[in-house]
Amino acid sequence: MAKIKVGFGFDVHQLKAQHPFILGGVHLEHTSGAYGHSDADVLLHAICDALLGAANLRDIGFHFSNTDNRWKGISSLVLLQHVVALLADKSWVIGNIDAMVCLEAPKINPHIPAMKTHIAKAAGISEEDISIKATTNEQMGFIGREEGVVAYAVCLIERP
Numbered sequence: 483m484a485k486i487k488v489g490f491g492f493d494v495h496q497l498k499a500q501h502p503f504i505l506g507g508v509h510l511e512h513t514s515g516a517y518g519h520s521d522a523d524v525l526l527h528a529i530c531d532a533l534l535g536a537a538n539l540r541d542i543g544f545h546f547s548n549t550d551n552r553w554k555g556i557s558s559l560v561l562l563q564h565v566v567a568l569l570a571d572k573s574w575v576i577g578n579i580d581a582m583v584c585l586e587a588p589k590i591n592p593h594i595p596a597m598k599t600h601i602a603k604a605a606g607i608s609e610e611d612i613s614i615k616a617t618t619n620e621q622m623g624f625i626g627r628e629e630g631v632v633a634y635a636v637c638l639i640e641r642p
């Protein structure tokens with residue numbers, strides 16, 4: 483019988499004015515963007531942590547330190563490819579991913595198909611196995627003030 487594991491990931495990044503906003507591998511046109519050592523793709527970071535957690539392989543900062551210049555400004559799609567390779571080394575394959583982005587603006591619904599396409603390609607899975615959802619924080623707290631963006635992800639991985 484196949485062995486199945488569940489994983490959970492969370493990430494948060496600051497939003498800064500006039501900064502590029504990369505989410506799910508898509509460049510969002512907006513007045514501010516997520517700031518970090520990499521491209522600060524909070525959705526991909528949550529997904530990476532869910533996958534690593536499911537495989538009991540520590541977390542994203544353990545593998546890609548935010549003091550290492552190799553990862554400075556890197557596309558998080560590349561980090562996701564690395565994570566999937568780490569799982570493959572242990573014979574894990576991804577079952578499905580379900581993610582939630584908490585962001586006041588902009589609306590991301592129109593961009594979700596493109597995000598799924600990028601993530602599916604980087605992870606080597608079907609778009610049908612990737613779910614991305616979004617909510618605002620109803621104008622409350624740091625998300626509501628557009629000071630930050632948060633993402634959560636869960637995944638299943640299996641080993642035949």
Ligand SMILES: Nc1ccn([C@@H]2O[C@H](COP(=O)(O)O)[C@@H](O)[C@H]2O)c(=O)n1
Nearest residue numbers: 585586587588589590591616617618619
């Ligand atoms: N950044 C966002 C936030 C939300 N959405 C979509 O809008 C719906 C309503 O959001 P509420 O927070 O007002 O409940 C939500 O269910 C998402 O479909 C979005 O696309 N981008």
Ligand SMILES: C[C@@]1(CO)OP(=O)(O)OP(=O)(O)OC[C@H]1O
Nearest residue numbers: 518519520522543546547548553
């Ligand atoms: C991805 C890494 C590495 O470039 O940097 P950030 O973009 O700052 O992202 P974060 O989610 O804070 O932590 C993981 C980091 O190690």
